[in-house]
Amino acid sequence: MEKTIDSHSFLDFAYQLYQTMKTNEISLVYEGEVTQEITKTFTSLTEKNLAKNEESNAVQRKVFNVMVECLQNISKHADSMIDEEGEERRGIVMVSKGEESYNIITGNVIKNDKVEGLTRNLEQVNSLDKKGLSDLYKTQMREGKFSDKGGAGLGLIDIAKKTGAELRYQFKELNDQVSFFILTSTIKRK
Amino acid sequence: MEVINIQGTDDTPNVILDKSKGKFELSGRSLPEDVNLFYQAILDWIDGYAEDPNEKTEFDFKLEYFNTASSKIILDILLKFEEIVESGKKVKIIWHYHEEEEDMLEAGEEYADIVEIPFEYVPYSD
Numbered sequence: 001m002e003k004t005i006d007s008h009s010f011l012d013f014a015y016q017l018y019q020t021m022k023t024n025e026i027s028l029v030y031e032g033e034v035t036q037e038i039t040k041t042f043t044s045l046t047e048k049n050l051a052k053n054e055e056s057n058a059v060q061r062k063v064f065n066v067m068v069e070c071l072q073n074i075s076k077h078a079d080s081m082i083d084e085e086g087e088e089r090r091g092i093v094m095v096s097k098g099e100e101s102y103n104i105i106t107g108n109v110i111k112n113d114k115v116e117g118l119t120r121n122l123e124q125v126n127s128l129d130k131k132g133l134s135d136l137y138k139t140q141m142r143e144g145k146f147s148d149k150g151g152a153g154l155g156l157i158d159i160a161k162k163t164g165a166e167l168r169y170q171f172k173e174l175n176d177q178v179s180f181f182i183l184t185s186t187i188k189r190k
Numbered sequence: 191m192e193v194i195n196i197q198g199t200d201d202t203p204n205v206i207l208d209k210s211k212g213k214f215e216l217s218g219r220s221l222p223e224d225v226n227l228f229y230q231a232i233l234d235w236i237d238g239y240a241e242d243p244n245e246k247t248e249f250d251f252k253l254e255y256f257n258t259a260s261s262k263i264i265l266d267i268l269l270k271f272e273e274i275v276e277s278g279k280k281v282k283i284i285w286h287y288h289e290e291e292e293d294m295l296e297a298g299e300e301y302a303d304i305v306e307i308p309f310e311y312v313p314y315s316d
Contacts, residue, residue, distance in 0.1 A: 035223075036201070036222070039221075039223070040200050044200070056290075057288070057290045057291070058290050058291065058292070058293075061255065061291060061293070062293070065255065065293075068221050068255075069257065069258060072221075072223060072257060072259070075223065134296070134300060137300065138300055138303060138304055141261060141262050141265050141304070142265070142304060144262065154258035154259070154261060154262065155258050157258075158258045158261075161293075162293060
């Protein structure tokens with residue numbers, strides 16, 4: 001039997017989603033495959049939105065910057081629910097605007113055996129001040145090798161440097177293979 | 191030497207590498223997903239240039255934004271010019287940054303900490 005959503009409950013769902021987005025001032029949501037094309041589209045949409053809202057250049061640049069790193073993290077590191085090679089890299093991306101800050105929230109599936117390493121990286125970044133982050137960034141640029149996926153392990157350090165805020169994260173174990181990783185980056189609007 | 195003149199796009203920078211005119215420039219945005227694919231030709235060109243460099247090289251970096259993967263390649267480029275400095279030629283990096291973009295100034299200062307090449311910082315406005 002095919003699963004169908006009757007049009008009435010779908011309308012309810014669409015309206016609820018709309019309300020939730022309004023209440024939380026979520027200006028963009030995307031769920032799906034994250035490719036370079038999607039990254040470009042998403043960042044340019046956000047740029048236009050920010051320009052329209054007359055956000056300062058520095059804040060616009062930071063939001064843009066953090067989005068690129070978050071999206072490219074997904075396109076390089078996201079794992080799949082099903083264990084197969086060459087699967088697409090999916091994730092969810094949300095941008096919300098509050099009185100004082102922008103939040104960029106990304107979520108993607110990762111393999112459970114990567115959780116420990118990623119937690120260690122996140123905790124290390126969170127333990128450092130501005131100078132420490134800059135030193136770590138320089139060391140990593142010099143010594144870090146590109147992984148086979150083209151990552152250089154710099155993304156999280158960069159996000160922390162640019163936002164000047166702690167990286168907030170959560171893992172939700174989905175089964176004995178994979179977890180869902182949520183990262184929230186906050187950019188202050190001054 | 192062959193001239194490299196690449197027009198920038200939404201996610202790749204403008205590149206000018208012209209030995210006879212003494213013009214070296216990287217500007218715009220750099221956020222390609224596959225940085226190696228984009229930068230390999232540029233790194234190869236610089237290797238060739240390093241074999242017989244000009245007495246004096248001034249390299250203009252006027253980047254609006256670059257992603258972290260690009261930041262590592264930019265360091266690779268600078269390290270190649272550091273070798274040219276070590277061979278006894280003059281090299282100067284002219285690091286342009288938007289006057290409101292402290293992050294971009296700091297990025298230049300971080301590179302200057304790592305490589306032994308003189309940097310000059312030049313702010314610009316819209």
